[in-house]
Amino acid sequence: MNHASFTRRDVLKAGGALVVSFMMPGPVDTALGQTPTTIGSRPPLTPDELDSWVAVLPDGSVTAFFGKMDMGQGVDTAIGQIVADELDVAFDRVQVVMGDTAFTCNQGGASGSTGIQNGGVTLRYAAAEARRLLVERAAQRLAVPVEKLTVQDGVVSVIGDARRTASYGELIGGGHFHHKLDWNQKYGNPLLAKGQAAPKKPSDYTIVGKSIPQKIVTEKVYGTLRYVTDVKVDGMLHARIIRPPAAGCGPVAVDESSIAGIPGVRIVREKELVAVVAEHEWDAVRAATTLKVTWAPPRMPFPTMEKLYDHIREAKAIGRQVPIERGDAAAALKAASRVVEADYEWPFQSHASMGPACAVADVRADQATVWTGSQKPHYGRDGVAKLLGLPRERVRAIWVPGPGSYGRNDAGDAAMDAALLSRRVGQPVRVQYMRNDSTGWDPKGPAGVYRGRAGLDAQGNVVAYEFFGKGFTRQDVATNESDPKDTLAGQLTGFAPKPTLIFQVPAEAYDFPNKRCGWECIAPLLDRASPLRTGHLRDPLGPETHFASESFIDEVAHAAGADPVAFRLKYVRDPRHAAVIKAAAERARWSPRPSPNPRGGQGNLMVGRGFSYTERNGTIVAAVAEVEVDRRSGRVWAKKFTVAHDCGLIINPKGLELTIEGNVVMAVSRTLFEEVAFDHDQVLSVDWTSYPILEIQDAPEQIDIVLINRPEKAATGAGEPATRTVPAAIANAIFDATGVRIRRVPITPARVRAALARV
Amino acid sequence: MTERIRLVVDGKPTLLDADPALPLLYALRSELGLNNPKFGCGLAQCGACTVHVDGQPTRSCVMPVGAVRGKTITTIAGLGTPDQPHPLQAAYIAEQVPQCGYCLSGWMMTAAALLRDRPRPTDAQIREALAGLKCRCGTHMAILRAVKRAATS
Structure with missing residues (x-):
């Protein structure tokens, strides 16, 4: 499979004729080097056209969009595998094109680990439909019923008479299907388009x-x-953006003479945005x-770091939801013989x-092109169009x-800055941020506080469970840049932000008789252009929430005098979830006992193990962390992880393992090291x-990774789910090693030393 | 201010006219049109801009081009080619190390120097040699496997 940095020139080289064409005029396309030429009439790029998803080139190779x-x-790569399998072509004969709005429909970009889970579904249906149509064409050409035909490596042949063949290239190469799919009329993650063909059974995958x-x-x-x-x-200028030294302060005056010694620099000021272009x-x-x-002058919008969690606890909730409510947790807590309670931060x-x-933008009077590293280029296109007042x-x-x-x-x-500046200077503009612009001004993963309360009866059974998170919304800026209001350039030039209030509850299958989980959101510290504006960071609020909830479950297990794995299994009745928990414990040779480790605390190096289990959008992950804690330095080394991972059907095992490792x-890193400092x-x-x-x-x-393959279950995501399992596994292992519970992230050496000193 | 500076870049003798204070990274990228190395921080904190200067891993973002006159510069593109891969490149492909891949210059150029000087490093020696480099995708386990694979190849 060829990678997707795909240009029309590549198509010409690969296929000898242009099968993909589009209506954008040529001049904006200098970076891609090829003036578009239309051969044949391609249907419009809409999700209900099969040609929007699959093309067969004259040489019989396949392009998936x-x-x-x-x-x-x-x-x-996984998408290429899915398409190759459905079409019965060799994997090397499939290239996957992505990320170019001229060639692909908006399936939502990279979003919520749904690349295969959602995105792969339509590609699978489209490839299956393309195969069906190609076999039908072959049946006509070879004058045999479709039942008498088989396909291998893109060549249709008559069963029992292998000399009678028709290749995909011969059947349609370079042409278009002009065939409608049944599209659910949605864009983004929920987009689904199907043909009449039934995809292969998992047992037939090769x-x-x-x-x-x-x-x-x-x-x-x-x-x-x-x-x-x-x-x-061609003609590209370089820009840098000037961010204010204090959050929320606009420019009052710009001293042009201060850069007189640097020739050829132009200052661009648009409302509160200041940039230099050279x-x-x-x-x-x-x-x-x-x-x-x-x-x-500075507006002092932030509390000090020491007061952050007090601020969150005391701030008025402007959004609130209780998505999980079963039985009567409040009454059961009152009636419980013992209540366990803990707070996490x-x-x-x-x-x-890295x-x-x-981003590079080339804005002309009536059109624009933007080259972007954004994981959601379709939404980037929409945002730039809105910023510039151009039709999409x-x-x-x-x-x-x-x-x-x-x-x-x-x-x-960056894409929005580049578009705004290109419009102002009338030339293509490349914006690259400096390190301080990036770490200092990117949207942040939200800070929050979490409280768990559990009621135990006299026998140590959980009779009530309550979990609440409170913090900044995960969407102070939206999940993508489809509206300038969700970007710094937009917010600095008059697009009023409108945050969505959304937080998180734990995702697990604990079957407690009385259970109540909810959240509250508080207002952002600064209403616009804030360096602490919050947005989606890998597994949004996943590690945060499950650090708290899975630490808390461990605390409840400890209170009940139970082994952490056995305790979880007692309440997890869903067999698929239980199987993941057992798989991690078995692979790690988990021997049942309550924490802390009776042999953990000898010498300066204390050792312990911790368990954690979570679910995310259908993917179930359990992890055992084995840690060393250095009593003198406070350093925690998360030395070994054993991870069991069930995301349904596995498309590419090695790719999945590497993805889990990265998670x-x-x-x-996020658990032990990372915290945004501010004043x-x-x-x-x-x-x-x-x-x-x-x-x-x-x-x-x-x-050590245990992949649980379930070919009969739909493939779910892997890009994020393991992330949320890790923080509590570490915290629980630290407790196992030291008998000390750390409830605030990051678990730095200083915090560990301080916690150990309190014992 | 502008001076003529002679370099050998990925095996090719090269002349450029530049302010000697210009960081080598900008000389390589802007003046010579190279796409490796990368700008990561401009502060010598991450390694994405690492090149070899006469064989020594060097953070090109803080190295004035005037300070490397006449020297031999090697980027990852100069380490090897698909026909003649450096053992690290072969190992990186076998282990499928990179995710976003933006950090590669730091890890590969530093590890290449390590393996040249110490062909059979221990795990601890590898970790020590690669200290100070950043990889945000978290590919560290695969990096360790690849360096060990290259060392035994």
Whole structure:
């Protein structure tokens, strides 16, 4: 399979004729190098057209058009496997195109680990329908009924007479199906389009289930892959954005003479947005650091860090939901013979993407092109169109791999900045943020507090369970940049933000007789253009909520004098969930006993094990963490993880394992190291020193993964679910090792030392 | 201010006219049109801009180009090619290491120097040599496997 950095030139090279065409005029497309030519009439790019999903090139190779995205975990490889299997073509004969709004329908981009779970479903149906139509054509050409035909490697042949064949290339190569699908009229994650063909039975898969490597890895390793930071467009200028030193302060005056020594730099000011634009990138960098701007006086919108959790507890709730309510938890708590209660705290966290965001925009009078690293380029297109007042059809967004993306990071902001600046200067503009713009000003994972209360009867059974989270909404800015109001450029130029109030409850299957779980949201600390605005960060509110809920379950097990695994299994009656819990415990050779570890605390190095189990949108994960805690330094080393993972049908086992490893390591980082520092009017975490993340000394020694394949169950996501399982497994292991419960993240050496000193 | 500076970049003798204070990263990317290495922080804190300068892993984002006159610069594209891969490149492909891949220059150029100087490093020595590098996707387990694989290949 060829990777998706797909251009018309590639199509020409690959197929000898252009099968994909679109109506964008040519001049905006200089970076792709090819003036569009239309051969034949392609139906409009709408989800109800089969041609929007699958094309067969003249050489019989297949192009699949994927409206979701891969951010490095190999989702596009998995999509290629699904399409190849349904069409009965070799995997190497399928290329997956994604991320270009001119070629793909909006399936929601990378979102909620649904690349395969949702995105793959329509591709599977479309490929199956394409096969059905191709076999029908072959039946006509060969004058035999379809039942007498078989397909192998894209060649239809008569069963029992292998000389009579018709290849896909001969049947349609370079042409279009002009065939309607049954589309549910939705865009984004819920988009679903089906044909009449029934997809294959899982037992008939020959490509799905294989560990096919990602081709793009080779381009990365040899240094030949073009990233969004490497896009160059004729006439392109370089821009840097000037952010205020104090949150919420607009520019009062800009001293142009301060950069007189740097030739060729233009200052752009639009309402509260200040930027410098230059022909040479280094001149833009120098100008941005040299330019003197007078800013409005500080507004002191933030509490101090020490007061953050008090602020959250005391702040008025502006949104509230109780999504889980079974029985009467309040009454049962009152009647319980014992009540266990605990509070947990999780800080703001940054995406801290590997590189600051970058985007290039070429805005013309009546059209625009934007090259973006955003994981949701279709929504980026919509946002740029709205910002510029252009019809959506006149804007094209082209995704080019970016410097990492796990949610609504700074990529959408950069695209909007680039579009705004290109319109102002009348030339293509490349915006790349500096490190402090990225870590300091990206949307943050929300800080919150969590409280668990459980009632036990005299025998230690849980009779009541209550869990509430309270904090900043996970969507102060929306999940994507489809509206300028959700970007810094928009908020600085007059688009009023409108947060959605949404939080999280634990996702698990504990069957407590009286159960009540809910949340409250509080107002953002600063209403717009805030460096502490909150948004989606990998598994939004997943690690936060389940750090608390799975730590709390352990505390209840401890109160009941129970083994943490046996205690969970007592209340988890769903057999699929129970199987995952058992699989992790068995692989880790878990021997039942209550925590803490009677042999954990000898010497300076204390050892312990912790368990955690969670569910996310159908995917079930259980983890055992084995940790070492250094009594003197307070350092926690999460030395080994055993992870059992059930996401239904597995498409690519090796890709899945690597994805789970990434989840675990990033979650260790978030649990042990990460916290956005701030003071009354600014974010102080602006680089890798002030926002440390895990380095390789702290990577585990081993991550042992048990993949539970359930071919009969629909494939669910893997990009995020393991993340939420990790934090409590670590905290529970620390308790097992030391007898000390740490309820605030990050679990830094200083906090561990302080907690141990209190014992 | 502008001076003529001579470099050898990925095996090719190269001349450029640049302010000697220009960071090597910008000289390589803006003046010479290279796409490796990457800008990650501009502060020598992450490693995404790492190149070899006469064989030594160097954070090009803080190294003035005037300080590396006449020196030999190697990027990951200069380590090897699909026809003649560096053992690390072969190992990285076998282990499917990168996710976003933006950090690769730091890890690969640093590990290449380690393996040259210490062909059979222990796990602890690998971790020590790779300290200070960042990978946000969390591919550290695969990085360790790949470096060990390259060491035994």
